[in-house]
Amino acid sequence: MNAPLNPAASGAAAPREEGAAARRLSFILVFAPFALWIALVILVPQLNLFFLSLREKVGPQVYALGPRNYTELFGESVYVLTLVRTVVMSLLATFATLIIGFPIAYYIAKIARGRARTMLFMSCLLPFWVSELVRVFGWMLILRETGLLSRLLQGLGLVDGPVELLYNDVAVMVGLIYTSMLFMVVPLVSTLDSLDDALVEAGYDLGGNGFVVLWEIVIPHAKPGIVAGAIIVFMLNLGNYLTPTLLGGKNSQWFTAQIYSQFITRFNWESGSAFGFVLLVTSSLIVWLALRASGQTLSGTIGKG
Amino acid sequence: MANDLECRALVKSYGAFTAVNGVSLAVPKGSFFSILGPSGCGKTSLMRMIAGFIEPTAGEILIGGRSMRGVPPNRRPANMVFQHLALFPMMNVADNIGYGLRRRGMAKAEIARRVGAVLERIDLADSGPKRIDQLSGGQKQRVAIARCMVLEPTVLLLDEPLGALDLKLREHMKVELKQLQHQFGTTFVYITHDQSEALVMSDQVAVMNAGRFEQVGTPEDLYYRPATPFVAGFVGDSHRWGGRVTAQAGSDLRVATSAGLALRATAVVPLAEGAAASVFVRPEAIEVRVADGRSDPAPASADVNVFAGRLESLLFNGANSRAMIRLERGDLIGAVLPQNLLGTRLGEGAAVEIRFAAAATLAFPAGGDAP
DSSP: OOTTHHHHHHHTHHHHHHHHHHHHHHHHHHHHHHHHHIIIIIIHHHHHHHHHHTEEEEETTEEEEOSHHHHHHHHSHHHHHHHHHHHHHHHHHHHHHHHHHHHHHHIIIIIOOHHHHHHHHHHHHGGGGSOHHHHHHHHHHHHSTTSHHHHHHHHTTSOSSOOOOSSSHHHHHHHHHHHHHHHHHHHHHHHHHTSOHHHHHHHHHTTOOHHHHIIIIIHHHHHHHHHHHHHHHHHHHHTOOHHHHHHHGGGGOOHHHHHHIIIIISOOHHHHHHHHHHHHHHHHHHHHHHHHHHTOOHHHHHHTO | OOEEEEEEEEEEEETTEEEEEEEEEEEETTOEEEEEOOTTSSHHHHHHHHHTSSOOSEEEEEETTEEOTTOOGGGSSEEEEBTTBOOOTTSBHHHHHHHHHHHTTOOHHHHHHHHHHHHHHTTOTTOTTSBGGGSOHHHHHHHHHHHHHTTOOSEEEEESTTTTSOHHHHHHHHHHHHHHHHHHOOEEEEEESOHHHHHHHOSEEEEEETTEEEEEEOHHHHHHSOSSHHHHHHSSOOEEEEEEEEEEETTEEEEEETTSOEEEEEESSOOOTTOEEEEEEOGGGOEEEEOOSSSOOSOSSTTEEEEEEEEEEEEOBTBTOEEEEEETTSOEEEEEOOGGGTTTTOOTTOEEEEEEEGGGOEEEETTOOOO
């Protein structure tokens, strides 16, 4: 029985090696653009910035290696407070995005059917065809002293004069949530989509109420999507420059604005690099802590999400 | 005897489409009741109404004598084993089984004790900490049943839970399910499209078609005494002829088929002369003989049908082997192949003679939507 198979097997040895070489070559060709992108646009500039951040100015055109840029940052309480404020606000905005986005995602994934589902998904996506700048200006038109909301409140007789709703923390939060909503909804929809309806029904059938089913079945199932969405949204918030600056005005005190002023206003590249690195390390640390706390892995949030 | 489950004139319509059309049933305590029907017959809608996932358009459901009108699924004394089991993958085996008990606010120690006891009962005593995906198909099945049984429901609903298993395991699980039902003594309501599952396990079977019950009875009743042409065609194999009644005396009929075959048949429902009829005969009721040319293929007695034909093909399937016989009039009939004829003397094309009793040849009014 095996005899006719053997010649084929031994004859296949040489072509197999050839095939492996071809596969290796095609892998290199496909992988090269990605590797170049990572190396040239991310790795090299970051390393450059890192070395820059460790450079101390001792005199005109004279530099020495040292941690002074970092000690200055942590020595000045306004910088540290700005960092803490940025992190806390970003976390709050992320949490609010999750609370608002989850029901939307659940509705799209589990309740809406057919055309309605496509339409809803599209309506989440459509605002992102417009540039972030334009979207933020949209909010400014609504929130400013002579804006829509202020006029509406006056028209209803709820306030006497025009009210300024811009340039406060709430305005910044609204902007951040609006800007990053899509990045929460998409991973949530895709994980909730994979939730078998029978699991939800079984949860009810065995005596659970709506809250129990949500807490014990829907949320554990959606966890990879929640974590993936939260990481993306948190990173977007933390690194956002436009929204806090435009909606929060001078009071926004966003850490990215500090980095901007170090680089552009003070022309202190060494200090700006240090600020940038502190932000990178802080965000990585928080993501790591969040992954640990939720029992997820980074690859898991990508793979299952 | 008390009925654990009762449905009275249950109706479910979706717009103009009526999925369940006036179904009434009563399931006595501790029995195994099956609802058998082709896909789309409304059995899933019926099951989901009993479980409480959908509201009936009209009619009433009583579980343990209590009306279930307006009672949500999480408060009904009925639990369901889902088609794909719906075990919670985010929990281990013990937590899956304990889920319902936790909902009742039971103490942790008591939950652990009960879960341990039920795991022992289904022979999975050490599997409590296992993940669901570490279990085999049969083990998952048992966990899904245990998860419901630990709540001691009045009625256990099973929605084709064996459908996803391979054939060998399915055969094994049929026996095991029946044993589990005996062991727990709970009322089981089982829906399936697989007649052998229904026949093997059930005390009572309801055959459902197009939203209605065609017949409710024991498996023997359905098989030997089908009440409608649908049941005759759906339960078990049978050969079906369409024809017209040419003579009638009591329940004894003579039917001429459209191909011109003259049959002696027994009327299940009174049939008048000239009426269109559907005639059914089971393969095991057909006796195959080798035509030796000596005996004349004439009726041996008045109540037996005898026809001559040629063996067209042999379909070997162990004890269920079939002989496909082409009659002189052109009909192709499958008969159970007697063991002594298996393979040896009968070549394809051999001349044979088939006989089947008039009592085993059942005639129904035509027009029934037999499958």
